[in-house]
Amino acid sequence: MMETSVIVEKVDDFLIEEFEVEADEIAPEANLKETLDLDSLDYVDLVVAIEATFGVKLVGDDFVGVESFQDFYDLIERKVNI
Template identity: 75%
Template sequence: MDKNVIVEKINDFLIDEFEVEQEDIAPEANLKETLELDSLDFVDLVVAVESNFGVKLVGEDFVNVSTLQDFYDLIENKISQTA
């Protein structure tokens, strides 16, 4: 899957499902501070990723994820591992 498609899908469900403002979405945006995602949002985010990309995420996957770019990279890596 193309990286641009991954980014677009993630951005779309952040806006639609998590009510993140379009102007807050940037690769350097911090998921917790800038996008204001809490632990319950992360659970919903895992479900959204599984349904949109067909990959499973576990808690350890988020250890090095703090920015939206980190999250994009995580999903891209997970998809490439299953391909």
Template identity: 65%
Template sequence: MKMEAIIEKVNDILVEEFEIDAELISDEKNLKETLDLDSLDYVDLVVIIESNFGVKLGEADFVGINTFQDFYNVIEDKITVKAS
């Protein structure tokens, strides 16, 4: 899956499932500050991402995530590993 498709799908999920204003989503913005999700919302986000992309995300995957681009990169990496 190409990065553009990942970004579009993730952003659609954030807008539809978490009612995030699409204008707030930007590659370099801080993911946690922008989304302002509680811990249950993050669990929901993980479940939705896993079911939409067919990958597994663990707590360790979120350690290095600061920006939306970091989040997209983790998903892309997981998809790449799964495909190989």
């Protein structure tokens, strides 16, 4: 079972690198799409990065209800710790 803090750290690290976002812009309550300025192609990149980093598959339906970074962390945690 992967610890929440490890998941958050890994997610933040690749978001900073892949999406060139400043670390101080990433906050649990911040809006994921707006903060990262995501379009549909960016979501593909995000899914590929998650799969490469955590070895889990994400599909479009997984993102339903994912608004904040905390929602995103929770999604990854659920997938990783199945």
